[in-house]
Amino acid sequence: MSPTLRSVLLFAGVAALYxxxxxxxxxxxxxxxxxxxxxxAIMALGVNMQWGYAGLFNIGxxxxxxxxGLAVAxxxxxxxxxxxxxxxxxxxxxxxxxxxxxxxxxxxxxRMKPGASRKLAMLVVMVAGFLLFRFIYxxxxxxxxxxxxxxTGNIGGIGLPVLLSWPVAGVFAAAAAxxxxxxxxxxxxxxxxxxxxxxxxxxxxxxxxxDWLDRGVKNIIDIGRWPVPREVALQQQHWFISLAQAxxxxxRTASTVFVGLCFASLSGIVLLVLLLLAxxxxxxxxxxxxxxxxxxxxxxxxxxxxxxxxHLQVFVIGSAVIGVAGALYVTLHGLLSPASxxxxxxxxxxIWAMVILGGSGNNWGAIVGALIVMLLWDEAESIxxxxxxWITAPLHAGPLKxxxxxxxxxxxxxxxxxxLLLVLRFSPRGLIPEK
Amino acid sequence: xxxxxxLVALLNYVIIPATSYGSQLAxxxxxxxxxxxxxxxxxxxxxxTMAFGTTITILFTWWFQSLGVSLGPLPTALLALPFxxxxxxxxxxxxxxxxxxxxxxxxxxxxxxxxxxMGVMFIMNGVTRFIIGVRDQNFADGRRFIINxxxxxxxxxxxxxxxxxxxxxxxxxxxxxxxxxxxxxLNHTRxxxxxxxxxxxxxxxxLSGINPERVVAVTWLIVAALATIAGVLxxxxxxxxxxxxxxxxxxxxxxxxxxxxxxxxxxxxGGFVVAFSEVGFTYAWRKVLAYILPASLMPHGLVxxxxxxxxxxxxxxILVIVLLFRPTGLFKGxxx
Numbered sequence: 001m002s003p004t005l006r007s008v009l010l011f012a013g014v015a016a017l018y019x020x021x022x023x024x025x026x027x028x029x030x031x032x033x034x035x036x037x038x039x040x041a042i043m044a045l046g047v048n049m050q051w052g053y054a055g056l057f058n059i060g061x062x063x064x065x066x067x068x069g070l071a072v073a074x075x076x077x078x079x080x081x082x083x084x085x086x087x088x089x090x091x092x093x094x095x096x097x098x099x100x101x102x103x104x105x106x107x108x109x110x111r112m113k114p115g116a117s118r119k120l121a122m123l124v125v126m127v128a129g130f131l132l133f134r135f136i137y138x139x140x141x142x143x144x145x146x147x148x149x150x151x152t153g154n155i156g157g158i159g160l161p162v163l164l165s166w167p168v169a170g171v172f173a174a175a176a177a178x179x180x181x182x183x184x185x186x187x188x189x190x191x192x193x194x195x196x197x198x199x200x201x202x203x204x205x206x207x208x209x210x211d212w213l214d215r216g217v218k219n220i221i222d223i224g225r226w227p228v229p230r231e232v233a234l235q236q237q238h239w240f241i242s243l244a245q246a247x248x249x250x251x252r253t254a255s256t257v258f259v260g261l262c263f264a265s266l267s268g269i270v271l272l273v274l275l276l277l278a279x280x281x282x283x284x285x286x287x288x289x290x291x292x293x294x295x296x297x298x299x300x301x302x303x304x305x306x307x308x309x310x311h312l313q314v315f316v317i318g319s320a321v322i323g324v325a326g327a328l329y330v331t332l333h334g335l336l337s338p339a340s341x342x343x344x345x346x347x348x349x350x351i352w353a354m355v356i357l358g359g360s361g362n363n364w365g366a367i368v369g370a371l372i373v374m375l376l377w378d379e380a381e382s383i384x385x386x387x388x389x390w391i392t393a394p395l396h397a398g399p400l401k402x403x404x405x406x407x408x409x410x411x412x413x414x415x416x417x418x419x420l421l422l423v424l425r426f427s428p429r430g431l432i433p434e435k
Numbered sequence: 436x437x438x439x440x441x442l443v444a445l446l447n448y449v450i451i452p453a454t455s456y457g458s459q460l461a462x463x464x465x466x467x468x469x470x471x472x473x474x475x476x477x478x479x480x481x482x483x484t485m486a487f488g489t490t491i492t493i494l495f496t497w498w499f500q501s502l503g504v505s506l507g508p509l510p511t512a513l514l515a516l517p518f519x520x521x522x523x524x525x526x527x528x529x530x531x532x533x534x535x536x537x538x539x540x541x542x543x544x545x546x547x548x549x550x551x552x553m554g555v556m557f558i559m560n561g562v563t564r565f566i567i568g569v570r571d572q573n574f575a576d577g578r579r580f581i582i583n584x585x586x587x588x589x590x591x592x593x594x595x596x597x598x599x600x601x602x603x604x605x606x607x608x609x610x611x612x613x614x615x616x617x618x619x620x621l622n623h624t625r626x627x628x629x630x631x632x633x634x635x636x637x638x639x640x641x642l643s644g645i646n647p648e649r650v651v652a653v654t655w656l657i658v659a660a661l662a663t664i665a666g667v668l669x670x671x672x673x674x675x676x677x678x679x680x681x682x683x684x685x686x687x688x689x690x691x692x693x694x695x696x697x698x699x700x701x702x703x704x705g706g707f708v709v710a711f712s713e714v715g716f717t718y719a720w721r722k723v724l725a726y727i728l729p730a731s732l733m734p735h736g737l738v739x740x741x742x743x744x745x746x747x748x749x750x751x752x753i754l755v756i757v758l759l760f761r762p763t764g765l766f767k768g769x770x771x
Contacts, residue, residue, distance in 0.1 A: 184755060194692070410561050417557025
C-alpha cells in the first residue's frame with residue numbers, strides 16, 4: 001500500500017467513525033467531538049513541529065494553550081473604564097518595572113566579572129526591584145479586584161472582534177515561548193521536559209490566581225463568538241425552521257448541530273491553513289535543515305547551521321500554533337475557565353499520545369492521531385459507564401457496582417496509556433510514518 | 436523584642452513543616468535518582484507510583500480499621516505500609532518486564548524511555564483513580580499531636596504555641612531510618628556495591644560479571660519501597676489525592692536535579708533545599724517579625740513573598756537556576 005493511499009484510507013476510516021457516532025448515538029455528540037478533535041489537531045500540529053521537526057520535548061503545552069485562551073478574553077471583552085481609573089495602568093507599569101529588574105540583573109550578570117561584587121550587585125538589584133514591584137503592584141491589584149467582584153473585578157478587555165484575538169493568541173503564546181526558550185532551551189531533552197512541565201503549571205497557576213487579569217476561578221463568561229450565530233437566534237429564523245423540518249430534526253438539536261458545524265468549518269479552515277504552511281515549511285530548505293539538526297546536531301552545527309537559533313525559532317512557532325488552538329477553544333465555549341486547565345493529562349500528555357500515535361514528524365499523522373484519540377477520550381465519557389454497567393449487570397446493586405460505574409470514565413487514562421505503549425513498542429513510527 | 440516566641444513561631448510554621456516536607460521530597464527524589472543512575476532515564480511515572488503505593492496502603496488501612504486492628508497512638512497506615520510496598524514492588528517488576536526491558540535490551544535513547552514512562556504514567560494514574568476515585572482521602576488516625584499548642588503554652592508560659600504533630604515526627608524518624616538502611620545497603624552489601632558499580636560504569640560492571648537484570652530488579656524493589664513510604668508519609672502529613680501526587684513530580688525532580696541526578700546523597704540535600712525554599716517563600720512572615728521588630732518598623736501586609744498557589748514556581752526557579760549555572764547539581768551528579 002502506498003503511503004498516500006494509506007493516509008487517505010485512514011482519514012476515511014476516521015470520518016466513518018465520526019459518522020457512526022452521529023448515526024448510532026447523536027449528532028450533537030458527534031459534532032462536539034469533532035470540534036474538540038479539530039482543536040486538539042491544531043495543538044498536535046504545534047507539538048509535532050517542536051517534537052517531530054526538531055526533537056524538542058515540550059510538556060508545558062497546557063500553558064501555551066491557556067495563554068491563547070486568555071488572549072480571547074483580553075481582546076474581545078469590552079473596555080472597563082472603572083478598572084482603568086482604579087489602577088489598570090499602574091498594574092502594567094508594575095509589570096514593566098518587574099521586567100526591567102530582570103533585564104537589568106541579566107545585564108549585570110553578563111557585563112560584570114564573576115565574583116562577590118557581581119553576586120552582591122545582582123542581589124541588591126533583585127531584592128530592591130522585587131520590593132519596588134510589590135509596592136507598585138499590590139495596591140493597584142487590590143483596587144481593581146475590589147470593583148464589582150461578582151460581575152467583573154478584572155481589567156476587562158479592549159472590545160475588538162473575537163476573530164482578531166486568534167492571531168493575538170499566537171503572539172501571546174509565542175512571547176511566553178520565547179522567554180521559556182531563552183532560559184531553558186539549552187538544556188538536555190529530559191531537563192527541558194521537566195522545565196516546560198513547570199512552566200505549564202506556573203502559567204495555569206497565574207491564570208487561576210491573578211483575579212485582576214481574568215477573574216481567576218470565577219471564570220469569564222459570555223465571550224462573543226462572532227461570526228458563528230447563536231442557537232437561540234437561529235431557532236427564530238424562518239429559513240432555519242424550514243431547514244430543520246426538511247432534515248427531520250427537532251429545532252433545538254438542529255440549531256446545536258448547525259452552530260457546531262459552523263464552528264467546525266471555522267476551525268477546519270484554520271487547521272488547513274496551518275497544515276498547508278507546516279507542509280510547505282517542512283518541504284522547504286528550512287524544513288530539511290530542521291530535520292538535519294534533529295537527526296544529528298553535531299553534524300548540522302559543523303555544517304554551519306545555528307542549532308540554538310533554529311531550536312528557538314521552531315519552539316516559538318510551535319507554541320504559537322498551540323496558542324491559536326487555545327483561542328479557538330475559548331471562542332467555541334464562549335467561556336474562559338482557568339481552573340479547567342489544571343489538568344495536564346487532558347491538555348498536555350494526551351497531545352503527546354496523539355503525535356506519537358499519528359507518527360512523529362508527520363503533520364497528517366498528527367491530525368489523524370488527534371482525531372482518533374479525542375474520539376476515544378470523549379467516547380469513554382459517554383459510553384464508558386454504560387459499558388461497565390453492562391459488564392457488571394450480573395452483580396447485585398451495591399457499593400462495589402456503584403463504584404465501578406462511577407469510576408468507569410477514569411478508564412480512559414489507562415486506555416490512552418496502553419495505546420501509547422503499544423504504538424511505541426510495535427509501530428514506533430506511528431500510523432502515518434514520516435517520509 | 437521577644438526572641439523566644441519568635442523562635443517558637445519559626446519552628447512551628449517553618450522549620451518543622453519544611454523538615455517533614457523535605458524528608459518526603461528526599462525519599463521521592465531518592466527513587467527518581469536511583470532509576471536515573473541505574474536505568475538511565477527520568478521516570479515521569481514516579482508521582483503516580485507514589486500514588487499507587489499510597490492507594491494500596493489506604494485500602495489496607497481501611498481493612499485493618501474495619502477489623503479493629505490499630506497501633507494505638509500511631510497511625511494504622513504504618514501497619515498497612517508493608518502491604519502497599521509489596522503491591523507496588525509487584526507492579527513495578529511487572530512494568531519492567533512488560534515495558535521497560537524491551538527498550539533496555541534495544542539500548543533505546545533515554546528520551547524514548549521518558550516517553551514510554553509517560554505511557555506508564557497514564558496507566559498508573561488511571562488505575563489509581565479507578566481504584567480510589569479522584570477525591571481527597573484523609574487516612575491518618577491515632578493520636579494527632581505529640582504536644583499540642585495549648586499544652587505547650589501552659590507548659591512554657593509563652594504566648595506562642597508549638598504544635599508537634601505525630602505525622603511530622605513519624606515522617607522525620609522514618610526518613611532517617613530509611614536513609615540509613617539505604618546507604619548501609621548501597622555501601623556494605625554485595626548487591627548494593629554492584630548497583631553502584633553498574634551506575635558508575637555499566638560496561639565495566641558487566642565485564643566483572645554483574646548480572647544486570649538482578650541489579651535492575653533490586654533497583655525497582657528499592658524504588659517501590661521508597662516511593663510508597665514517601666507517598667504514605669506525605670498522605671499522613673497532608674492528604675492523599677491522585678492529582679496532588681502527580682503534581683509532586685515537579686518538586687521531586689527539582690530536588691533530584693538540584694542534588695545532582697544519580698547521586699543519592701544529593702537527592703536528600705536537594706529535597707531539603709527545595710522544601711525550605713518553598714516554605715520560606717510562601718510563608719507569611721508577619722507572625723515571626725511581629726515578635727522581633729519594634730511596632731514602628733513593622734511592615735504592612737503579610738510579608739509573604741509569594742502566595743502559596745505559586746509554590747511550584749519556587750521549585751521551578753531553583754531547578755532552572757541550578758541547571759543553568761551548575762548543571763551537575765550541588766553534589767556531582769551524572770548529567771552533562
